[in-house]
Amino acid sequence: MKKIEAIIRRSKFEEVKDALHAADIEWFSYWDITGAGKEKEGLMVRGQVFESSYIQRRMLSIVVRDQNVVRTVNAIIAAARTGEMGDGKIFVSSVEESYRIRTGEKGPESLYLNDV
Amino acid sequence: MKKIEAIIRRSKFEEVKDALHAADIEWFSYWDITGAGKEKEGLMVRGQVFESSYIQRRMLSIVVRDQNVVRTVNAIIAAARTGEMGDGKIFVSSVEESYRIRTGEKGPESLYLNDV
């Protein structure tokens, strides 16, 4: 199993969610994060538009079977891309074990997305 | 060392915390996340009970020595289970290195939970 962590624009969240569901991901988790770095995003306060070195993003965390990594990543990239700086990143890492708390089931069976 | 990431009901948090402390986990970290997926949870607004496709959950992140993974996972499963849909998931992955910022110590020594 792999864990896919995607950092996306909050504004693209609805589209990404729909794309993931279309790609048969039944559940995923997300939370809000801040990106800290170089000047990037235009904000407006009291008549001034300015660049901030903090940007508000959303982190999605999805654990999938190995064979589903590519289509999941592709679904995210397609839905989250605007082509502008700041579209975000996706990181994939390995998950060794997975449990479904309700049943105690172990391994890929505990994930929803079926083998395809 | 392994990282255990558990997604649990917020309402089960107190019980899980106690179970973890009982299992000799001295410190862990948590934050609130949202699960996005199929309709699940009953909410009530202005006289209507309805299902929402978002559910509010809590993410626990605990790094433990390899030999403690099983008892930690078991503690969580036992405390977090209700048997209803939506009890959550636990994912285990590998951590290569760990540092204690205060001392700069490296490796499992930087974790509290002693070998058992």
Added chain:
Amino acid sequence: MKKIEAIIRRSKFEEVKDALHAADIEWFSYWDITGAGKEKEGLMVRGQVFESSYIQRRMLSIVVRDQNVVRTVNAIIAAARTGEMGDGKIFVSSVEESYRIRTGEKGPESLYLNDV
């Protein structure tokens, strides 16, 4: 590539951010977490100073090329240390793949920090 997850005091965040930028990290992500464990931090409510078993911390997540792990970790440790209990932890784990959403680029090229 490695993922560095650092749990630090919120009060040390500005210093750590500057240290990371000085160490050529262009972007990183962070969010607020709570640490649950033994009594630690002094808080004051209505004339009483007391210890709480919850402490408010910040989680930083930074993905870097393998060769940059050490300097990044050192930068964090140097900037985040106070020497008091509760300075936090750093965990390093492996990332298998990385994508830049904007371009779809894969691998270390999708990270900013150049080879050094």
Added chain:
Amino acid sequence: MILSVMTAGAQGTAVASTVPHIDFGNTAWMLVATALVMLMTIPGLALFYGGLVRRKNVLNILMQCLIATSVISIEWVVCGYSMTFGSSKGILAPFIGGFDWAFLKGIKINDVSPYFISQPTARIPHLLYVMYQCMFAVITPALIIGAFAERIKFKGYLLFIILWSLFVYNPVAHWMWSSDGWLLKMGAVDFAGGIVVHVNAGIAALITAVMLGKRKDYRNHAIPPHNIPFVVIGTALLWFGWFGFNAGSALAADGLSANAFLVTHLAAATAAFTWVMLDWIIGKKPTVVGICTGAVAGLATITPAAGFVDVAGTLFISVASSLVCFFMVAIVKPRLGYDDSLDAFGVHGIGGLLGSLATGLLATPVIQAAYSGAFYGNHKLFWTQLFAVFVTVVYSGVITFVLFKIVEKTVGVRANTKQEAMGLDETMHSENAYTDID
């Protein structure tokens, strides 16, 4: 509000006087009442509605309330007051005022108000009456916001409320509250705005909700509020401000005003309690959003009746209010499937309608001797009320439809899919309500 123009007058010499004059006590109360009615819109209604929407749209709601306060106040001074309470010549007189008082031209600072209810001589300054009515003109279009929350274009909204104030609010208020108004002359009564404010805005809400269509992700139930404490603060400030709205409509600090205060408070309390009981029985849990909604329903329902009913009438009206509104919001709306996002129609429209009709039944001569309802032997009042409500529903419905179509064809009304998904705050105002960065 019942008013009669009668004699104008200079101010001065109080008590023992039969000449209309500015009374300090009544003026003191009406200065406060005016401020209280403003507080109802900002921040009262703004927080009530703003707490009910999702995080990504809260600023848009607050902005809509703020800009309504700003723009309609200007419109009111420019021409609204004159169109509503001014006189026009000939055949138009019963239907709309003229422009004699445009920019408040000719109203001097010590002029007494031409309008009064129970105190023919101890009156307030004319300019204060202008301001008091201004706050009603502001809150009425703001109530409609609940219907199209989370999906309207800001520019379209702004144009719509200006047109609506000019072509719907001003005429309807003239009919009912101007001394020339045809509904008033026919004998219809509306103490503090059941017809003019609540039915009027409520119908406009229904029409615009249907015309605008559902939110993309609306699935026939409310979306969980992003900040319920804000809903509570909003409700409490609405309740507080409503004392100015209802007890202020006596235009004096006297027994009539005290009774209006009493029935307003009792209605809010009783309807709130009734709603909680329905929640508890039907939904299994007593909810905070429920008690707040009940309180507002009770307040809206008692509004037209506040100067005419006693304790018994109030208890009847307020229990009925929660029963009917709960039924509309929890059962009828999801069945019919229109997306009146924050129940502007279901609570304000239905509440106002119910209260206006109930006034025709329950008005008792012990409050104002001149007004009795059907239960006190005067059946005519009920039929007059029914007629006035009917006329308002038809007029407001039709003109709202026409105006909304015009706005749709010109600047547009519906936010596009991307704006709706990203949230109106970021896309229309370049702002986020809550920023966590340090």
Added chain:
Amino acid sequence: MILSVMTAGAQGTAVASTVPHIDFGNTAWMLVATALVMLMTIPGLALFYGGLVRRKNVLNILMQCLIATSVISIEWVVCGYSMTFGSSKGILAPFIGGFDWAFLKGIKINDVSPYFISQPTARIPHLLYVMYQCMFAVITPALIIGAFAERIKFKGYLLFIILWSLFVYNPVAHWMWSSDGWLLKMGAVDFAGGIVVHVNAGIAALITAVMLGKRKDYRNHAIPPHNIPFVVIGTALLWFGWFGFNAGSALAADGLSANAFLVTHLAAATAAFTWVMLDWIIGKKPTVVGICTGAVAGLATITPAAGFVDVAGTLFISVASSLVCFFMVAIVKPRLGYDDSLDAFGVHGIGGLLGSLATGLLATPVIQAAYSGAFYGNHKLFWTQLFAVFVTVVYSGVITFVLFKIVEKTVGVRANTKQEAMGLDETMHSENAYTDID
């Protein structure tokens, strides 16, 4: 509040009339004062308490304040006012009113209030007096909420406050404020509710906190508040509303009222400052929760004295207020180990007690000629005050104990462990205060 139906209240013969009548100016002020006292409960106290609890319990606090406002207002109209201020026959008269005014039967809209303080002729409508007192009846049980926050069953709470209002608040208020009341006749004074409101609720708070037991995770110190800005908004609205509470208790807009306003503001300011200094010296840092607590302590303490003391007396009372309450909250409570979660007893009970006794010392004839305290030569007042406080403590304590036991045995009072752990919002109201989902 001191009232006398027959006996004149010293000062201020009104304008050319010796017949009691409704004065517009005084009525204007009392309409506002009544609204202000309502604002103290919702959203004032609701936010003050709601901000102090954890996120998972905030809605429960708000709900308790809302339902108290709703239910006690109904109770007040139904029978509470009559039991408190009505007359009964024979031996019961000094102890409890009858049901003559149930449902406000027989009170007409232009009746003048039978009660007054300094203005025997320039009075307010009787119905307005009913409403003003209603808001006091509402806030008193709401104050107790602080004692059992975060662990009480909603159904048990609801039943308890209804019983408590009937069997504790109504009689005690009758003793002290009705013209028939035995404590009043004995010479005890309570200008705006030090004994009737604060001591009364404070003792009930202590008893219920002890009976209910500690929160599962209470470790003899306060839990960090989830939203301190809400605590600040709540404090500011309490302070603002308290002008209605204290200056309104003069039942007129005159010099006595102005003095009550002044001493109220000065007491809040001085006690707030004193508390901050204690924080700074003892706790090392000046805290926001500290300054808010100090202000509320000062306000509670000055309440019984607001119509009797001057600047010097106020400075004395308010410094003492923060010293004593700080000591109770920061030192005594943790030692004794009872869990008065939000210090309803430590701040309101102790404050009210202190102020009621201080009135017996510091009442000065320059404010109301008829009332002097021990420092001005009249030792009797102090002993009378002490007796009245003692009686109230015993009565309120015992009856609260009995009522709470009854509720415990019938519907239950303590939330179960699961509810306490999950939070009362989700388990009792199926709601979350803050929802992040878009």
Added chain:
Amino acid sequence: MILSVMTAGAQGTAVASTVPHIDFGNTAWMLVATALVMLMTIPGLALFYGGLVRRKNVLNILMQCLIATSVISIEWVVCGYSMTFGSSKGILAPFIGGFDWAFLKGIKINDVSPYFISQPTARIPHLLYVMYQCMFAVITPALIIGAFAERIKFKGYLLFIILWSLFVYNPVAHWMWSSDGWLLKMGAVDFAGGIVVHVNAGIAALITAVMLGKRKDYRNHAIPPHNIPFVVIGTALLWFGWFGFNAGSALAADGLSANAFLVTHLAAATAAFTWVMLDWIIGKKPTVVGICTGAVAGLATITPAAGFVDVAGTLFISVASSLVCFFMVAIVKPRLGYDDSLDAFGVHGIGGLLGSLATGLLATPVIQAAYSGAFYGNHKLFWTQLFAVFVTVVYSGVITFVLFKIVEKTVGVRANTKQEAMGLDETMHSENAYTDID
């Protein structure tokens, strides 16, 4: 505020009496107005400023507003009122009052206020006038907070506002508002505090912002507000409270007061709308912070003029207000690079200055017969206003500089780098505004 102890104020012979007496109606209004002005500081200004800063500093802002309310109120009773409105002997009389009224010694509860505007006989209690003015003394230093937000030492702040009140506010208020004041005698006017409050605090803001230096991470643009709904609540409460500030400055509930209410509301509405249009045109999006800033700018600007101008004058003043303040805040400030964090100078200082000068142009005899501006033939008023503003700018600027230096050298003013980085809440108050732990 214009006051004249000797000269009668034209209008309205009161109640069959020519002797100054306490009028219940006017007292009712002024009790409320006083409470409203307090509400402006807490929680109005506290939330307006508190919402604009970052999460880590919000409590520090709230604390500063709370402690200012507390400490300056004490100072006012101790000596401030006496220094400002009391009389002193000989050459000092036009410049500063004496200590005769220290601790309000000698002011009895039924004394009538020596000050009035339009109602020479129907006055209010002297003690109420003391309290009303107290609230002005409180809010003035609190306005300065915006200038040094997010980087000032708490102890330094506390010492500074006490000194500033004693040596800047009290004298300047004496010059302008005491019957002995030299600027008043010269003919300068300031209805509700354009010069005394806004110019005075605005200049102090500019000086302290420059002296304190920029925030470490200030890059010539505002930092995104952490909670815009709080900014909206704050703005709405400021707007609401400003009715007490401006319409209360008539010291009566009459026509003058009604006109002040009207122009205040119209100015806020018009300036808010103007600012939004500038935002929309220049910044491309209409923003919530923009409309709030505009409303506050309009309110500050109309303040000195509220008793002198009519509708036309108000429209002119309020459009100018937003144009000039927008220009200052969005264009001049970033160019010059000083860090007036929340635009205390750019909005209040500039607004007050503009309004004070505009009064000299636009004062019209139809409001108060005795006051005409340049556009109505009296050029002298404009030059007098210009002179009064100039004197205030110089005096406030110089003394603020001196006092700030003194504080800097003694207890220190600038938070250290660590405190600034960690946030002032945690480092100075050991508290976090929002705590998520359950």
